[in-house]
Amino acid sequence: MSAPLLDIRGLRKSFGGLDVVRGLDLQVGQGERVALIGPNGAGKTTVFNLINGYYAPDAGEIRLGGVDLVPIAPRRRIRHGLARSFQNIRLIGHLTVLENVLLGAHVHAGGPLAMLLPLGLGRGRRLREEARARLAEAGLADHAGSLAAGLAYGLRKRVEVVRALMARPRLLLLDEPCAGLNTQERGALLAELHRVAEGGVTLLVVEHDMHFVGGLCGRAAVLNFGEKIAEGTPAEIAREPAVIEAYLGHAPERYAHA
Amino acid sequence: MIAQQLVNGLMLGGIYVLVAVSFTLFFGCLNFLNFSVPALFMLGGFLTWAGVAAGLSWPLAVLLALTVAALASLLVERLTWRLQRGGPPLIPLVSSLGFLILFENLVLVRWGSDARAIPSPFGDANWRIGDVVIGLPQLFGLILSISLVFGLQALLKRTKLGRGIRSLAENAETATMLGVEVDRVAPRLFLLAGLFCALAGVLFSLSYQLVSPYMGDQVALKGLSAMVLGGMGNIWGAVIGGLVIGLVEIFAVGALSADHVNVVVFGILLLSLIIKPTGLFGDPALGQQKL
Amino acid sequence: MSGYTAAILTLLAINIIAAYAAWLPLAAGQVNLGTAGFMAIGAYSSAVLSNEFDWSLPMAIAAGAVCAGGLAMAIGGPVLRTRGLYLALATLAFNEVVRGILINLDVVGGAAGYPVIGHLGLAPIAACAAGVFLLALWLGASRLGMNLHAIEQDETVTALFGVHVPFTQLAAFTIGGVLAGLAGGLYGHHFSFIEGQHFSVLLSVTIVLSVVLGGTQTVWGPAIGAAFFTLLPEIFRGAAAWRYVLFAAAVILVMAIRPQGLLTRADLMRLRRVVRLA
Numbered sequence: 001m002s003a004p005l006l007d008i009r010g011l012r013k014s015f016g017g018l019d020v021v022r023g024l025d026l027q028v029g030q031g032e033r034v035a036l037i038g039p040n041g042a043g044k045t046t047v048f049n050l051i052n053g054y055y056a057p058d059a060g061e062i063r064l065g066g067v068d069l070v071p072i073a074p075r076r077r078i079r080h081g082l083a084r085s086f087q088n089i090r091l092i093g094h095l096t097v098l099e100n101v102l103l104g105a106h107v108h109a110g111g112p113l114a115m116l117l118p119l120g121l122g123r124g125r126r127l128r129e130e131a132r133a134r135l136a137e138a139g140l141a142d143h144a145g146s147l148a149a150g151l152a153y154g155l156r157k158r159v160e161v162v163r164a165l166m167a168r169p170r171l172l173l174l175d176e177p178c179a180g181l182n183t184q185e186r187g188a189l190l191a192e193l194h195r196v197a198e199g200g201v202t203l204l205v206v207e208h209d210m211h212f213v214g215g216l217c218g219r220a221a222v223l224n225f226g227e228k229i230a231e232g233t234p235a236e237i238a239r240e241p242a243v244i245e246a247y248l249g250h251a252p253e254r255y256a257h258a
Numbered sequence: 259m260i261a262q263q264l265v266n267g268l269m270l271g272g273i274y275v276l277v278a279v280s281f282t283l284f285f286g287c288l289n290f291l292n293f294s295v296p297a298l299f300m301l302g303g304f305l306t307w308a309g310v311a312a313g314l315s316w317p318l319a320v321l322l323a324l325t326v327a328a329l330a331s332l333l334v335e336r337l338t339w340r341l342q343r344g345g346p347p348l349i350p351l352v353s354s355l356g357f358l359i360l361f362e363n364l365v366l367v368r369w370g371s372d373a374r375a376i377p378s379p380f381g382d383a384n385w386r387i388g389d390v391v392i393g394l395p396q397l398f399g400l401i402l403s404i405s406l407v408f409g410l411q412a413l414l415k416r417t418k419l420g421r422g423i424r425s426l427a428e429n430a431e432t433a434t435m436l437g438v439e440v441d442r443v444a445p446r447l448f449l450l451a452g453l454f455c456a457l458a459g460v461l462f463s464l465s466y467q468l469v470s471p472y473m474g475d476q477v478a479l480k481g482l483s484a485m486v487l488g489g490m491g492n493i494w495g496a497v498i499g500g501l502v503i504g505l506v507e508i509f510a511v512g513a514l515s516a517d518h519v520n521v522v523v524f525g526i527l528l529l530s531l532i533i534k535p536t537g538l539f540g541d542p543a544l545g546q547q548k549l
Numbered sequence: 550m551s552g553y554t555a556a557i558l559t560l561l562a563i564n565i566i567a568a569y570a571a572w573l574p575l576a577a578g579q580v581n582l583g584t585a586g587f588m589a590i591g592a593y594s595s596a597v598l599s600n601e602f603d604w605s606l607p608m609a610i611a612a613g614a615v616c617a618g619g620l621a622m623a624i625g626g627p628v629l630r631t632r633g634l635y636l637a638l639a640t641l642a643f644n645e646v647v648r649g650i651l652i653n654l655d656v657v658g659g660a661a662g663y664p665v666i667g668h669l670g671l672a673p674i675a676a677c678a679a680g681v682f683l684l685a686l687w688l689g690a691s692r693l694g695m696n697l698h699a700i701e702q703d704e705t706v707t708a709l710f711g712v713h714v715p716f717t718q719l720a721a722f723t724i725g726g727v728l729a730g731l732a733g734g735l736y737g738h739h740f741s742f743i744e745g746q747h748f749s750v751l752l753s754v755t756i757v758l759s760v761v762l763g764g765t766q767t768v769w770g771p772a773i774g775a776a777f778f779t780l781l782p783e784i785f786r787g788a789a790a791w792r793y794v795l796f797a798a799a800v801i802l803v804m805a806i807r808p809q810g811l812l813t814r815a816d817l818m819r820l821r822r823v824v825r826l827a
Contacts (some may be wrong), residue, residue, distance in 0.1 A: 052709060053709075053711070054705065074708060074709055075709070075711055075712070075714075076710045076711070076712060076713040077709075078709065078710060079711060083710075084709070086706070090703055090706040092698060092699045092702045092703060092707075093702060094698065094702070094809070094813065094814045094815070095695060095698055095814075097701065099695050102692075102695065103695065103699055103707070103710055103712075104697070104710055106692075106696070106710050106711045106712050107710070107711040109692055112716075112720075114692065114693055115691065115692045115693040115717075115720070116688070116692075116693055117689060117691055117692065118687060118690040118691050119691065119692060124692065147814060147815055147818065148813065149815075161708075167710065167711070168771065208654050216657070260779045261568040268667070291637060291638070293636045293754075296556045309568040330599070337801055337805050338801075338805075339739075341804075341805050341808075342808055345808065346573075346578055346701070346702075347634060348578055348580060349804055349808045350578060351634065351637065352580070352757065352758065352800070352804060353758070353800070353801055353805070355754050355758060355800075356758060356798075356800035356801040356804065357755070357797070357801060358797075359751075359754065359755070359758070359793050359796070359800075360793075360797035360798055360801065362793075363791075363793040363794045363797065364600060364794055365790060366793075367794060381638075404616055409608070456679035475751075479641070479645065482638065483642070486638060488570045506555050515653075517649070517652060517653050517660070518649070518653060519641070519649075520645050520646070520648070520649035521646055521649035521650055521653065524642040524643075524645035525636070525642075525646050525650065527639075527642040528624075528639055528642040528646055529626055531628075531635055531642065531660055532624070532627040532639065534630055535628070538803075
């Protein structure tokens with residue numbers, strides 16, 4: 001692998017004496033699709049929050065395209081090509097879907113004076129066209145004018161992905177994109193994410209649905225108690241004893257004998 | 259002269275202490291900037307006058323005033339904090355401002371806007387040490403308010419309710435998720451904090467012998483300054499803040515004039531918010547949005 | 550139009566401008582309890598300029614608005630960095646400081662008040678209110694307006710999308726200061742007399758309450774709230790003392806039932822659909 005797009009080394013974070021992330025190393029290459037899996041409380045979302053800058057790490061490096069993100073303010077990291085979706089949907093309820101998606105493009109909207117222009121004027125016109133196009137690609141064109149709060153759960157989940165894409169990220173972090181979606185919606189999301197990845201966006205996904213992970217990601221890293229306990233293709237991971245033990249809470253032998 | 263001002267400042271500060279503690283209980287435990295506090299203060303003081311004017315005995319009038327204020331505080335809990343818990347802190351704040359205006363104007367509708375003189379049950383009792391005159395009602399008030407704070411601290415440390423309140427203060431999110439407990443603790447906290455400021459209103463009316471529907475505004479604003487100065491959410495910070503604001507006020511009256519008091523006191527509040535918003539002993543995490 | 554109607558309409562126009570002054574920070578979840586203080590700055594500085602320096606009324610009032618905005622920026626800068634509820638406290642303190650200074654400032658009459666020579670009638674004031682409304686419509690449709698709403702609902706996520714939250718809030722607060730200064734300047738030059746006591750925290754509080762009552766999600770909310778507050782005593786004529794009681798009860802009730810205020814964005818969209826169908 002050439003220099004990875006995302007390069008995490010020795011990442012540590014503890015809250016009140018509890019080590020949540022313990023010396024994590026993780027590399028994601030340009031154009032790769034990597035899953036971060038593990039049981040509840042393994043520290044997956046914390047890793048995302050550290051990459052994102054919501055928390056400051058106690059130790060370690062997070063490099064994106066060679067740039068160390070740690071000293072960079074959370075607000076500025078999106079300019080380095082980092083965007084994410086959230087585990088519990090964080091759309092702005094009383095704004096329309098189109099407006100939510102336009103929020104994602106904030107970093108491309110221009111300086112303070114451009115903030116004073118109505119959304120469809122100046123550079124905003126092109127951004128609005130881009131937002132409409134991306135919504136249409138995701139099959140959400142009909143909902144562009146609806147308020148985000150009024151949308152069905154599965155739709156809101158997909159709007160979050162489109163919003164993150166509007167930042168034109170190099171690396172897209174998706175926190176449990178499947179949670180709460182039915183089989184049909186999962187299929188639509190999978191197709192959508194394949195399209196996104198083919199467009200050159202690198203994906204790092206936290207997900208519990210191994211079927212979905214197998215369909216999307218070429219590689220998975222397993223986290224347990226803040227440590228990486230296994231890494232490989234989704235199929236290899238599924239056979240790893242340490243992984244089975246982490247998920248079941250006891251050794252696979254005993255499970256086999258039971 | 260300076261000794262006399264020191265005494266007067268501490269006496270006045272004793273009132274501010276109770277109001278500041280009341281504010282800080284709401285803010286520190288519930289992240290709720292409760293603007294109904296001035297109205298509860300007024301209900302305590304004004305209804306004591308109304309009771310006495312209607313022919314009730316002193317203790318009965320005070321009891322009545324405290325009861326009404328306590329009920330009012332519970333009503334505020336029901337219609338502000340309980341309904342809007344977990345939402346943006348702006349909404350309960352706005353509702354509590356609504357209650358401030360509601361209570362003040364209900365009193366205004368019934369009794370008018372004039373200030374009323376209230377006779378002291380202690381007469382003109384005071385105590386002289388050399389040149390220094392100490393009003394006994396004021397001294398009583400100061401001692402009472404400091405002992406109440408000690409009592410509050412004991413309650414927070416030793417009782418089950420106290421532990422509930424402290425767990426709420428330490429981790430409102432977790433406590434909020436355990437909805438049942440919060441629903442039992444919060445009304446008691448409102449009762450407690452409401453009684454603190456209503457009692458301050460009673461003490462104020464006994465000490466300064468003047469009540470009006472707006473009597474709470476200026477006093478509570480100073481209690482608010484005391485809370486900020488001492489550090490929001492910190493009870494002993496509120497005590498020190500209250501005494502300091504009392505002293506500042508009295509010395510400002512002496513050095514400048516009564517008209518300049520507000521400029522000095524609120525100037526201190528504004529400056530401390532700009533320079534060190536966490537106050538002298540505050541918790542910097544309070545009042546910030548949580549994820 | 551009778552003089553009485555004109556007086557009510559003038560007051561309504563001024564209250565609407567003041568409501569938009571409070572609305573901008575409120576849309577971003579910031580309570581400005583110092584609106585009356587900024588109005589006082591606008592009223593006194595424009596009055597001094599037109600009285601003592603013979604400035605034309607438009608120039609004087611505009612300068613008063615700029616003064617108020619400048620002060621808002623100076624105060625908002627440091628305070629908004631701390632976020633949370635501190636702005637409510639700081640603006641409240643600011644309001645009291647301004648009022649305290651004006652009452653003691655003998656150059657402008659001190660506690661006795663300050664007569665204003667130049668006079669403005671209903672027409673120019675109504676024109677200003679209309680202008681402010683158009684400005685609010687413009688800002689509401691702008692990226693600034695969108696970011697303010699986003700900050701109000703989810704500050705953390707909005708910041709992660711690259712929005713500079715304190716700067717955005719400062720912009721809203723400063724524009725609000727300018728509008729409050731304008732409202733104050735118009736007030737002074739209409740009533741021909743200003744006194745520090747008028748610009749109390751109570752006035753700031755009622756402005757904030759009327760905006761929240763109307764609803765902060767749409768541009769129409771503040772106007773509705775201001776109209777409600779201004780016209781309430783006219784509806785309950787003869788029971789003037791009850792005005793604040795009813796107003797406060799309405800605020801508490803509306804906050805309890807629908808904290809988004811009387812008119813929400815969803816209402817507005819439904820309304821538009823109905824109008825389009827009709």
